[in-house]
Amino acid sequence: MQTSFRGKHLITLQEWTKEEIDTLLDVSYDLKRKFAMGQRTPYLQDQTVFLMFFEQSTRTRNSMEAGITQLGGHAHFLDTSNMQIAHGESAKDTAIILSSYGHAIACRNCFWEQGNKYLRELAKWSRVPVINMQCDLYHPLQGLADLMTIQEKFGRTERVKVSIIWTYATSHKKPISVPLTQSLLFPRYAMDVTLAYPKGYELPDWAIEQAKKNAEENGGTFRITHDQEEAYRDADVVIPKNWGSWVTNQSTQVVDDLLEANKHWKCTEELMKLTSKNSIYMHALPADRNNEVEDSVIDGPHSVVYDEAENRLHTAKAVMLLTMGGRS
Structure with missing residues (x-):
């Protein structure tokens, strides 16, 4: 079983090994059982994830928000139309600043021929894991x-x-x-x-x-x-x-x-x-x-x-738990 995940970006599952994906699924099943039994899972106590959305979301936003809450952390929902991104702030500046404030950056940007490039620019400059909540090419969650x-x-x-x-x-x-x-x-x-x-x-x-x-x-x-x-x-x-x-x-x-x-x-x-x-x-x-x-x-x-749709919760929790808190 792969155990070194902390700080690892998730832009596409193609860049993760099968062993790493299998570990994600194993953790997802464990978290699903614990959720069903009402067991607390405060593994990411006081950690913060920033959720940047360039467009609408129901399942992705709420599985990430509920997931980090159940892991003991907190999500900041960021509508990018209300961020300085709307005035032209670069992905570099956004990534450097947000990664100094918390423990992960998650982003959804599906604009054709822009979304994946933007995610990769965030990952290039971020000091914390960047999680792809859907881009123009991939939807790993x-x-x-x-x-x-x-x-x-x-x-x-x-x-x-x-x-x-x-x-x-x-x-x-x-x-x-x-x-x-x-x-x-x-x-x-x-x-x-x-x-x-x-x-x-x-x-x-x-x-x-x-x-x-x-x-x-x-x-x-x-x-x-x-x-x-x-x-x-x-x-x-x-x-x-x-x-x-x-x-x-x-x-x-x-x-x-x-x-x-x-x-x-x-x-x-x-x-x-x-x-x-x-x-x-x-x-x-x-x-x-x-x-x-x-x-x-x-x-x-x-x-x-x-x-x-329910499994979106458990897999999202596994991704956050391993990339934000997994053994380095």
Whole structure:
């Protein structure tokens, strides 16, 4: 078991070893048991984490705020529109100052071709760990919770058939960070991964090549299809979720001709009938109900979205506990 974590940044799980991720999950399970039994876990007594948000959040903000409170510390919620960042303050200055005030900096910045660069600039200058709460490329906290949920539901990851499926949505032009993170992470755990999307919604070439390499090195598989029925057929896990056409079209326009042409990419009861007998439906939430998915699916017997969301708390706590207080 890996035990040296203090001060380690979490920008992407791809930069963490499997041993380190396994330790994160082991700690997540321990914290989940203690939470269920009402046991106090004041491991980060009086420690402070700064939560910088460039956009809205429900699960991420509250899992981090509740998590640090349950660990005995305190979170400062920072709306960046009310910080000097809005007047042009540099990531360098922000990182140096905030890291002198507390014990970790967490940031969500999903602006295309800006978010990950900003996180890495924070990490370059911060004296404390920087935690990625989602950027334009990665969402490691969601990936951890998803992996934990699959382990819980199947008792294994090897040979579990997972389909990451694009779906139609009109709420906003969503980042590619969730499907990209899943595509990189799941093959490392020997899953058989299918990425399904209509043409025009590609992930970056470098990410696909890395996903294939991860599969080859860890006994998993990774393939791409543009047929949604093929993606559902015999799948153990389906993750139908929208993401924007950022790779092929950098416009911030939400609804366009490409989107409307693929309105039929929707998770339905009929498609769920193609999956394996004990299949599960997952979604990072919030789901664009009746666009991405029928209510009867997300509220039905296959759905584990609320268990998945709860695991955001336990995995977030594990990340903070190990990076802020783990043995150096």
